Amino acid sequence: MKTEGTLEDHFEQIGEDHISSSEETPLRKDAFVLSDEEKIERINTNVKEIMLTLGLNLDDDSLKGTPNRVAKMFVKEIFGGLHPDRKPKSSTFDNKYKYGEMLVEKNITLYSTCEHHLLPIVGRAHVAYISKGTVVGLSKMNRIVDYFAKRPQVQERLNIQIVRELQKVLGTDDVACVIDAKHLCVNSRGIRDIESSTVTAEYGGKFKEEAVRREFLNFINLDTTF
Numbered sequence: 591m592k593t594e595g596t597l598e599d600h601f602e603q604i605g606e607d608h609i610s611s612s613e614e615t616p617l618r619k620d621a622f623v624l625s626d627e628e629k630i631e632r633i634n635t636n637v638k639e640i641m642l643t644l645g646l647n648l649d650d651d652s653l654k655g656t657p658n659r660v661a662k663m664f665v666k667e668i669f670g671g672l673h674p675d676r677k678p679k680s681s682t683f684d685n686k687y688k689y690g691e692m693l694v695e696k697n698i699t700l701y702s703t704c705e706h707h708l709l710p711i712v713g714r715a716h717v718a719y720i721s722k723g724t725v726v727g728l729s730k731m732n733r734i735v736d737y738f739a740k741r742p743q744v745q746e747r748l749n750i751q752i753v754r755e756l757q758k759v760l761g762t763d764d765v766a767c768v769i770d771a772k773h774l775c776v777n778s779r780g781i782r783d784i785e786s787s788t789v790t791a792e793y794g795g796k797f798k799e800e801a802v803r804r805e806f807l808n809f810i811n812l813d814t815t816f
């Protein structure tokens with residue numbers, strides 16, 4: 591396919607269409623040369639610059655603390671999952687009960703950030719696995735979702751990263767994840783579609799079989815409002 595226009599137009603289009611380029615988060619080689627504190631300092635200066643450029647008065651009491659607040663929030667919170675040191679430690683257990691059926695952890699709250707607009711992605715993840723002898727604590731699945739969500743993301747990549755990590759931790763391909771999320775870049779700007787949400791799915795191993803996948807999707811649709 592031949593595309594017209596400059597390289598910049600090309601990347602602008604990729605971003606607007608929310609196309610992901612790889613299953614790895616594109617990081618620079620020097621991503622972790624600076625300490626968190628050094629990053630906060632630098633981002634603080636840059637956010638200040640953005641706000642000044644927009645014409646805001648940073649002497650105002652309400653705005654004064656914003657650059658530092660945003661810098662800390664970027665490094666420690668919403669993009670905290672970029673740092674491999676923050677990956678949840680994977681404590682696994684033997685499957686003592688010999689439970690051989692599927693385990694589903696549904697409605698995991700998901701807060702992430704669209705990497706094309708740096709606007710929130712808010713939704714739910716549903717994760718399932720079939721044990722091959724190893725199990726994880728239930729909250730571990732929430733933590734893994736949260737860790738990969740705390741990066742600039744595209745939903746497809748986030749979905750794949752969650753599944754790959756759980757496959758590694760559990761030592762089995764039989765892992766699945768469905769994500770249903772709203773992208774504020776779609777809901778609040780551009781096309782401004784409040785109602786739409788985006789659903790993605792990644793099925794590994796046995797979950798590629800129609801019946802197993804169907805069972806998983808039925809569990810997700812179960813009414814479990816207690």
Ligand SMILES: [Zn+2]
Pocket residue numbers: 608704705706707708709773775776
């Ligand atoms: Zn976006």
